[in-house]
Amino acid sequence: MKISVIVPVYNAERFVSQAVESALQFDEVHEVILVEDQSPDNALQVCIQLTEKYDRVRLYQHPDKGNHGAGPSRNLGIEKATGDFIAFLDADDYFLPNRFDAEKELFKNPDVEGVYGALGVHYYTEKAKEQYYSLFEDKLTTVYKKHSPKDVFPGQIYMLGSFGLFSIDALTIRREVMMKKMEILFRTNLRLHQDTEFLFRLSFYLDLYPGILDEAVAVRGVHENNRITVVDSKKINPASTRVLLWKEIDSWAAxxxxxxxxxxxxxxxxxxxxxxxxxxxxxxxxxxxxxxxxxxxxxxxxxxxxxxxxxxx
Structure with missing residues (x-):
C-alpha cells in the first residue's frame, strides 16, 4: 500500500507536528501532504520545519496563498497526491498505531473501494474537557455494527441515529476509483459540514467496508478553538449550518x-x-x-x- 495522508492546516501550530508524526509511524504512508490555508498563527513556519525534518512530508498552499477552507484544501491535497490510497487527517487530530490494521487486509480484495473505522476523543486541556465533555464524553464515533457496502448510504440517510457515524479521519479510499466515480470531490461552497456532505456522496458511489469499529483507530482532538466543536456545542446555530448542508445534498440528489x-x-x-x-x-x-x-x-x-x-x- 502507498497511502497519501492529506492534512489541511489552519490555526494549528500547536497540534500539526503530532498529527504528522502520528501518520509517519506507518511504513504504508507514502507521503503526508500538508495544505496550509493562510493560518493566522505560526502554522506555516511549523509546516516548513516539518518538511525539512521529514522527507515524506510535502507542503502546499493555494495558488493565491489565501484562506479557502478545509474542503478546497483537501481537494488540493488530493490533486497533489501520488499514493494509491487516500487518507485524511485534521491537523489537530492524530492516528493510533492500529490505524491501518484492517485496511492492510481488506484492500487485498479489489472490490473494496474504501474502508472506515472508529474515532476516539481526546481533550487537550481541562478547560476544553469542562466545556465539551457533555457533548462528546469518552464515546467512540462509529458505525454500530458491520454493514454491507450497499447499506452504508441508506443507513446514513434513513437511520442516522441507529446506524452511527464514521469520520473522515478514520476513512481510507482507493484514489483511482474515487477520481473515476466522483465528478465533484469536496464542495467548495460549504465552509462547514463539507466532510459530511462528501461522505454521503462517497458512500453512494463507492463500496465502503467496515474496518475496526469497536475501538478507535484515530483520535479527535478537542480544544477551545476547534471550529466544529464550536458548531456542535451550539455556540454557532447548528440549524442554519445544517440547512446549507441538506440544501447541497438535496440539490445533488435531484x-x-x-x-x-x-x-x-x-x-x-x-x-x-x-x-x-x-x-x-x-x-x-x-x-x-x-x-x-x-x-x-x-x-x-x-x-x-x-x-x-x-x-x-
Missing amino acids: DEKMMPDNVKQHISRMHRSFQIANASVLHKWGMILKYLVTDYTSIRSGLYNVNFRDRLF
Missing part, C-alpha cells in the same frame, strides 16, 4: 439519475425539516429583538409580558 425517486423525496423532506427548524429559531430571536425594542421595560423588570411568554415558548 440531479443524480441513478438515485431512486423515493430516496430523493426523503432527502427533500429532510431538507425542508431543517428549513422549518431554522425558521423556528430565527422566529424566536426575532421575537426577542422585537420585545427588546417595544417592551424592554417590562422584560428588564422581570414582569414578562404574557404574549412574549406564550408566543416565544
Whole structure:
C-alpha cells in the first residue's frame, strides 16, 4: 500500500507536528501532504520545519496563498497526491498505531473501494474537557455494527441515529476509483459540514467496508478553538449550518439519475425539516429583538409580558 495522508492546516501550530508524526509511524504512508490555508498563527513556519525534518512530508498552499477552507484544501491535497490510497487527517487530530490494521487486509480484495473505522476523543486541556465533555464524553464515533457496502448510504440517510457515524479521519479510499466515480470531490461552497456532505456522496458511489469499529483507530482532538466543536456545542446555530448542508445534498440528489425517486423525496423532506427548524429559531430571536425594542421595560423588570411568554415558548 502507498497511502497519501492529506492534512489541511489552519490555526494549528500547536497540534500539526503530532498529527504528522502520528501518520509517519506507518511504513504504508507514502507521503503526508500538508495544505496550509493562510493560518493566522505560526502554522506555516511549523509546516516548513516539518518538511525539512521529514522527507515524506510535502507542503502546499493555494495558488493565491489565501484562506479557502478545509474542503478546497483537501481537494488540493488530493490533486497533489501520488499514493494509491487516500487518507485524511485534521491537523489537530492524530492516528493510533492500529490505524491501518484492517485496511492492510481488506484492500487485498479489489472490490473494496474504501474502508472506515472508529474515532476516539481526546481533550487537550481541562478547560476544553469542562466545556465539551457533555457533548462528546469518552464515546467512540462509529458505525454500530458491520454493514454491507450497499447499506452504508441508506443507513446514513434513513437511520442516522441507529446506524452511527464514521469520520473522515478514520476513512481510507482507493484514489483511482474515487477520481473515476466522483465528478465533484469536496464542495467548495460549504465552509462547514463539507466532510459530511462528501461522505454521503462517497458512500453512494463507492463500496465502503467496515474496518475496526469497536475501538478507535484515530483520535479527535478537542480544544477551545476547534471550529466544529464550536458548531456542535451550539455556540454557532447548528440549524442554519445544517440547512446549507441538506440544501447541497438535496440539490445533488435531484440531479443524480441513478438515485431512486423515493430516496430523493426523503432527502427533500429532510431538507425542508431543517428549513422549518431554522425558521423556528430565527422566529424566536426575532421575537426577542422585537420585545427588546417595544417592551424592554417590562422584560428588564422581570414582569414578562404574557404574549412574549406564550408566543416565544
